[in-house]
Amino acid sequence: MLFFMLQKYPNIKKAIINDINSHLIKTYTIIRDNPYSLIDLLSDLQEKFRSSGSIEAQKEFFINVRSRFNSEVLTDIEIAAYMIFLNRTCFNGLYRENSKGCFNVPFGRYSNPTICDESLLIADSELLQKVEILNGDFSHTGEYVDGYTFFYFDPPYRPLDATSSFNSYVKESFDDSEQIRLKEFYSSLSADGCREILSNSDCKGRNADDNFFDELYQDFFIERVYAKRNINANPAKRGILTELLIRNYECFQGAPQSLFKI
Numbered sequence: 001m002l003f004f005m006l007q008k009y010p011n012i013k014k015a016i017i018n019d020i021n022s023h024l025i026k027t028y029t030i031i032r033d034n035p036y037s038l039i040d041l042l043s044d045l046q047e048k049f050r051s052s053g054s055i056e057a058q059k060e061f062f063i064n065v066r067s068r069f070n071s072e073v074l075t076d077i078e079i080a081a082y083m084i085f086l087n088r089t090c091f092n093g094l095y096r097e098n099s100k101g102c103f104n105v106p107f108g109r110y111s112n113p114t115i116c117d118e119s120l121l122i123a124d125s126e127l128l129q130k131v132e133i134l135n136g137d138f139s140h141t142g143e144y145v146d147g148y149t150f151f152y153f154d155p156p157y158r159p160l161d162a163t164s165s166f167n168s169y170v171k172e173s174f175d176d177s178e179q180i181r182l183k184e185f186y187s188s189l190s191a192d193g194c195r196e197i198l199s200n201s202d203c204k205g206r207n208a209d210d211n212f213f214d215e216l217y218q219d220f221f222i223e224r225v226y227a228k229r230n231i232n233a234n235p236a237k238r239g240i241l242t243e244l245l246i247r248n249y250e251c252f253q254g255a256p257q258s259l260f261k262i
Contacts, residue, residue: 006127018134018141023083025135030080032128035121041081042116059107062089070102088113139185153198160206183216190248202242221247
C-alpha cells in the first residue's frame with residue numbers, strides 16, 4: 001500500500017511507516033539507507049542456497065539461517081538479509097513468532113525462489129528516501145499528525161474462527177481487546193480530521209452471526225471486498241473470501257500530503 005501510494009501520488013511530501021516488529025523496521029531502514037551492502041549479502045545467500053543442491057539440503061540451509069536469526073546477535077544488515085531470505089523461502093512468505101519471540105514458520109520447498117531482486121531493492125530504496133520509519137505501538141503515531149494526514153491501518157487480522165487463529169505476528173498477541181483499542185485510536189484520529197482506511201478480516205463472511213466489526217465500526221463506512229486466500233492448513237478453506245475496508249470518508253478525492261502506514 002505504501003509503495004503504491006508513493007508511486008501513484010508523487011506529490012506526497014512526507015510519509016511515515018510504523019510497525020511493532022523491530023526486525024521488519026530494521027529491514028526497511030537498511031533498504032532505505034544501505035541497499036548495496038544488503039544486495040551483496042543477499043546475493044551471497046542466494047548463491048549458497050541455490051548451490052546447496054537437493055530440496056532437503058536447501059531445507060537444512062533454511063533451518064540454519066532461521067536458527068541464526070532467532071539466536072545470534074546480528075548486525076542490522078544481517079537482520080535485514082535474513083528477514084528477506086526467510087520471507088522468500090519460508091511457507092507462503094509468512095511472518096509468525098512464537099511466545100518467545102522466535103520466527104517459527106517452516107520451510108516453503110520452492111524450486112528456485114528469487115532471494116535477491118536487485119532492481120526492486122534499489123527502486124524501493126529510492127521511494128523510501130522520503131519516508132520516516134518508526135518502531136513501536138500504533139498509538140504513538142498520533143504525535144506525528146500534521147495538517148491533512150491520511151492513515152492506512154493494516155493490523156493483524158482477526159481470526160475467522162476458533163481454528164484459524166494465526167495472528168501471532170509478534171509474541172505480543174493482538175486479540176479483541178487490542179482490536180477495540182485500535183478502534184478507539186481510529187475514532188480519535190477521525191475526530192481530529194484525519195482521513196483513514198483500515199483493512200481486516202470479514203468474520204461475518206464465515207459466521208453470519210459474528211458482528212464484531214460491524215458493531216465496532218458502525219459509525220464508519222464498511223466495505224466488503226473480495227480477496228484470494230492461499231494460506232490455510234485446510235485446502236477447502238482456501239480461495240476467494242471477503243475482507244473489510246473500513247473508511248471514515250465516503251469517497252477519496254485528491255492525494256494526501258502526509259501518509260501513515262500503521
